[in-house]
Amino acid sequence: MFKQTDYKLLFLLLSFLVTMTATIAQQSIPLYKGKAPGSESWNWSEKENFSKLFNTQVVFNVVDPSLLVYQAPAAIANGTAVIVAPGGGFQALSINSEGIDVAKWLNARGVTAFVLKYRLAKSNTDDPAKEMMEKVGNPSKMEAENALVMKLAMKDGQTAVQYVRSHAKDYGIDPKKIGLMGFSAGGTVAMSVVYNSDENSLPDFVAPIYAYAPMSIGTSVPTKNMPAFIAVASDDQMQLVPHSLDIYSRWQALKQPAELHVYEKGGHGFGMKKLQMPTDKWIDDFGDWLLQRGLIKSNPTGKSAATTQTTKEQEDHQKWEFAFHNDWANFSRFAAENKKLGLPASNEKRVVFMGNSITEGWINMLPQFFSGRPYINRGIGGQTTPQMLVRFKQDVVDLKPAVVVILAGTNDIAGNTGPTTVDIIFEHLVSMAEIAKANKIQVILSSVLPVFDYPWNPGLKPAEKIMALNEKLRNWCAYNNAIYLDYFSSMVDERNGLKSSLTNDGVHPTVAGYKVMEPLLEKAVADALRKAQ
Numbered sequence: 001m002f003k004q005t006d007y008k009l010l011f012l013l014l015s016f017l018v019t020m021t022a023t024i025a026q027q028s029i030p031l032y033k034g035k036a037p038g039s040e041s042w043n044w045s046e047k048e049n050f051s052k053l054f055n056t057q058v059v060f061n062v063v064d065p066s067l068l069v070y071q072a073p074a075a076i077a078n079g080t081a082v083i084v085a086p087g088g089g090f091q092a093l094s095i096n097s098e099g100i101d102v103a104k105w106l107n108a109r110g111v112t113a114f115v116l117k118y119r120l121a122k123s124n125t126d127d128p129a130k131e132m133m134e135k136v137g138n139p140s141k142m143e144a145e146n147a148l149v150m151k152l153a154m155k156d157g158q159t160a161v162q163y164v165r166s167h168a169k170d171y172g173i174d175p176k177k178i179g180l181m182g183f184s185a186g187g188t189v190a191m192s193v194v195y196n197s198d199e200n201s202l203p204d205f206v207a208p209i210y211a212y213a214p215m216s217i218g219t220s221v222p223t224k225n226m227p228a229f230i231a232v233a234s235d236d237q238m239q240l241v242p243h244s245l246d247i248y249s250r251w252q253a254l255k256q257p258a259e260l261h262v263y264e265k266g267g268h269g270f271g272m273k274k275l276q277m278p279t280d281k282w283i284d285d286f287g288d289w290l291l292q293r294g295l296i297k298s299n300p301t302g303k304s305a306a307t308t309q310t311t312k313e314q315e316d317h318q319k320w321e322f323a324f325h326n327d328w329a330n331f332s333r334f335a336a337e338n339k340k341l342g343l344p345a346s347n348e349k350r351v352v353f354m355g356n357s358i359t360e361g362w363i364n365m366l367p368q369f370f371s372g373r374p375y376i377n378r379g380i381g382g383q384t385t386p387q388m389l390v391r392f393k394q395d396v397v398d399l400k401p402a403v404v405v406i407l408a409g410t411n412d413i414a415g416n417t418g419p420t421t422v423d424i425i426f427e428h429l430v431s432m433a434e435i436a437k438a439n440k441i442q443v444i445l446s447s448v449l450p451v452f453d454y455p456w457n458p459g460l461k462p463a464e465k466i467m468a469l470n471e472k473l474r475n476w477c478a479y480n481n482a483i484y485l486d487y488f489s490s491m492v493d494e495r496n497g498l499k500s501s502l503t504n505d506g507v508h509p510t511v512a513g514y515k516v517m518e519p520l521l522e523k524a525v526a527d528a529l530r531k532a533q
Contacts, residue, residue: 027069031159038152052364053129058092060128065156068115070103078110079174080295083160085116087184090146092128097271098183109296112171118156121149134511157193158201179205187211195220213243221254228258229289231282233266235455237505329390330380350374350401356411357381366514384417385428392432397439403528404436407446413462414454422465426472442528445473447488452497455505463496485524490516
């Protein structure tokens with residue numbers, strides 16, 4: 001929960017931090033002179049763009065490894081340094097949430113930060129996230145590719161520690177207070193460095209955050225004192241909790257100092273994102289851990305790191321508060337696009353897709369499926385049927401489509417907006433369908449996709465509820481001249497969950513999953529358009 005703060009004190013603190021931040025001089029330091037050893041033949045170029053699929057800025061095709069330097073303001077610098085290795089499956093780097101945002105948070109606590117851009121697998125397009133999702137369908141091939149680049153990335157991590165230690169005096173750093181933090185694949189890099197380094201390239205403490213442990217090179221815990229801060233979410237979609245537990249157990253076995261945080265919710269890749277979930281406080285817990293180990297001092301207010309929020313954190317929370325209280329249904333999401341779209345041409349047979357992240361993810365993952373067709377995607381991740389019902393007129397009826405495809409209900413069953421029942425979800429879906437029919441829009445009601453368990457809210461046993469809801473939808477369509485689109489039967493496994501070949505998290509389809517859905521959808525749309533004539 002958000003706690004009220006002494007705003008006068010907070011204003012003074014933020015003014016102080018803004019003044020200090022302005023003095024930070026960011027540099028990009030190459031790790032090697034000339035070509036990096038082991039990749040001399042690489043002739044592609046590093047790129048950066050915004051990934052719609054990951055919903056964040058990413059760096060990819062790293063050929064020349066480097067460090068982005070964020071030096072702590074002299075007024076509060078405490079001699080501690082942290083090298084931060086972002087994640088991204090060795091295909092990209094989540095450069096902001098798992099890199100630069102962490103560096104700025106550390107700067108505000110007097111820590112000099114170095115964001116590590118380590119070598120990655122080559123991307124053949126400007127969409128590394130999409131490429132990675134396609135590779136996930138062939139895990140053995142992906143792991144073989146990553147294993148090759150992993151050795152180079154580990155070398156980059158070792159060289160980064162060597163660089164920071166050898167230049168400690170230049171940055172006002174204590175050479176015995178150099179830490180290495182890594183997220184996901186970056187955590188794999190961090191642990192590999194710890195398992196394989198000599199005195200010069202070994203950090204003084206390590207922080208693997210939802211690290212992917214099986215790909216780490218080696219397992220030998222250093223004999224040198226090596227404090228570890230370990231964090232992961234119970235509902236990590238990649239099921240990485242055992243990986244963090246394994247690291248913790250290794251440290252415990254050798255009586256090395258370690259602190260493990262397993263947060264109930266937050267998923268994979270939470271980084272510095274504010275999700276209104278338990279993982280939002282991981283960075284504050286890390287700050288308290290640094291404080292207890294004497295690696296940072298109390299912040300400028302004299303309070304512990306956990307009691308202070310940066311300007312960005314305040315802004316993020318304010319946006320969430322505003323949306324929750326003022327735009328619960330997210331009317332603003334498509335308002336401008338709807339206005340720009342206008343009414344359909346006389347011969348245009350629009351098809352609007354109303355849904356949640358499964359619908360939204362479809363156009364993000366396979367934009368070519370929607371391109372060149374009168375298909376309008378109005379999916380919003382995380383939404384439930386009451387939210388969709390509220391925005392149905394704006395995002396469907398007012399666009400004057402010939403057909404609407406409704407795919408919703410799974411987030412209701414997952415409890416995203418509180419407790420509900422199958423009957424209530426059914427009534428919301430039927431209400432949308434009846435509004436559409438009253439406006440002469442052909443209705444396609446989609447089955448809810450199979451789910452065995454929700455990674456962000458486990459233990460609900462949703463399969464029976466999903467099957468009961470689907471049966472209600474099937475019967476309603478049969479009696480009301482609407483089309484029932486049955487995805488469930490083609491995607492269900494023996495547990496009544498989503499086939500593992502079609503998903504990474506048990507809920508959302510991969511490219512392979514959408515490829516199963518596409519022909520089923522196209523047939524339903526063709527049938528609906530014939531009825532619309």
